[in-house]
């Protein structure tokens with residue numbers, strides 16, 4: 672695999688991770704996931720039926736068997752205890768599954784991460800053997816603490832979950848990227864493909880999103896656009912952008928040996 676994303680020792684070809692919520696139905700979810708090219712997909716354990724309710728449609732029946740790495744997440748949890756309990760349940764439901772997304776929210780209006788509860792939950796989960804990809808604020812100090820605890824990926828927000836406001840603080844993301852030894856993925860707040868491209872151009876290892884795809888007029892087409900945005904941003908990052916020349920132009924063609932007389 673060329674240029675794989677490596678999370679907890681496993682290689683992935685796609686750097687776009689997507690959520691499974693907010694779609695019209697499971698059929699549309701499956702089609703959007705396919706168009707996105709994602710290999711890792713999040714499932715909100717408290718909201719999506721993965722077999723907890725045997726009488727309801729099960730998301731897993733709508734997805735091709737074995738194609739996706741499921742990333743159980745703790746959407747809707749506001750305390751460390753709730754998050755830990757939710758992921759223990761996920762581990763039981765999904766046959767000793769270890770890779771999880773930890774998300775502990777501070778309040779239902781902003782959905783901003785509750786960083787102290789997140790740190791507490793991360794400590795417990797890492798001790799219990801989970802591979803923890805953690806949603807957090809774009810605070811570099813907290814990001815470093817989460818890495819020190821042993822999280823396998825740091826996922827700072829671009830902006831508020833579901834807001835589509837794009838990357839509000841590229842400077843903080845840059846600080847997190849410079850210090851981190853584990854993958855940094857932007858999570859939440861992406862609005863359109865250029866946001867995803869900018870995250871990748873900054874040097875993020877990947878992007879996680881849900882609403883920008885599920886909430887688009889044409890989710891399937893947007894899923895494809897996001898796939899291209901992430902790929903384009905990664906290519907541009909690896910290519911290395913030209914140095915910025917501020918406040919003066921530079922001709923595109925050489926100025927030496929100009930043909931001067933045109934009669």
Ligand SMILES: CC(=O)[C@@H](O)[C@H](O)COP(=O)(O)O
Pocket residue numbers: 689690691713744746772774806831832833834835858859860861879880881882883
């Ligand atoms: C899918 C998931 O894990 C969400 O909790 C995530 O934070 C996505 O946010 P957006 O919906 O803003 O992309």
